[in-house]
Amino acid sequence: MEEEKKLAAAEGREEEKVAAAEEVAAGREEEEAALAAVVLKKGPWTSAEDAVLVQHVRQHGEGNWNAVQRVTGLLRCGKSCRLRWTNHLRPNLKKGSFSPDEEFLVAQLHAQLGNKWARISSHLPGRTDNEIKNYWNTRTKRRQRAGLPVYPPEVQLHLAYSKRCRYDGFTPLSSQQQVGSHVLSLDAGDAAASARYTTARPPPLDLAGHLTMGSRPVQFLAPTPFSAPSSPWGKPFARNAQFFQFPHSSPVSPTTPNVPVHAVTPKLSPGYGLHGGDHTRLPPMSPSSGARAELPSSQLRPAMPPAAAAFSGTAPNDPPNQATFEAMLQELHDAIKIDPPAQQNREKERDVPAAAAGDTHGE
DNA sequence: AAGAAGGACAACCGCATAGAA
């Protein structure tokens, strides 16, 4: 049926072409222009087309993409022009493999945002939503096929923990929770940025801001029981073999680029481990201020259940005894179990990001 | 060496939304 439609449409186009060609032959330039407007090219762009588009954007700026075809005669629809420009031609695009930092960032952002590629890409300068989407889908597919977790242990821990907090009627902390000398809140700029989001769904996180925490390098959670050498995450993730190795055992790879992932994450520690002897642990996934503290970090001690505190590496006010500790380990371990592919697929079908599963805020 | 399988990437399609007319 669909094929027949396409066939019919194609035949129709052919007839139109013939008719139009005759008219052109008769010198009807208007019809020729109309024909050109109808028969737009598809498929890969040529360098000549790229040059035309670049020249057009230089002269007229971005936007008004439908005018490109009219002005330049380029046989591409506006949509195609915009896509070509944003994904390939615009300046400052970063090409090539994702760095470990970028991969971790994508994992964290995806855990919080789900398939919001445009928003994820806004955290990775130089990367396009299409690029990130392709990257993520490819790796997700591969890892699911291999029975490996989609998210790194640190991210999984937070996913599990956020679920547990909901089960326990845990009340998220305010955004002004003091953490040692840090305040998990946005500065004025971040607050302004957060205001751009709807109140129904606060900004997922200002990861970059939290990663830096002023001049401090980012530090992720201490190794969890799940990141034992037998953990699937002990295996290389994606093309970067050093990616997602354990913080306590993975020195910064000499191959790790020094180029910051984000304009404001100049000191992101590629190893995600303790850095510079400062054992203050910063939240890997703290929501932005303004944002609900749905994923309390190890630093949010006052309201943190003992289990999480035990994993956080911080000393809880009421340290559990050994039996309790092991029970909590088991509990969290169960909670963090990798969802079987079927379940993951179901979640995907609902288009509900794992981190937002059970999210009552909705969107 | 040839075909199959998988990965990476580019591009298209349909839908949603915002702003203009």
Place this chain on the structure above:
DNA sequence: GTTCTATGCGGTTGTCCTTCT
């Protein structure tokens, strides 16, 4: 208030290349 247009976004498909058998 409605319609139209431009734009953006996410899902999907197609193509090329590499690796494996």
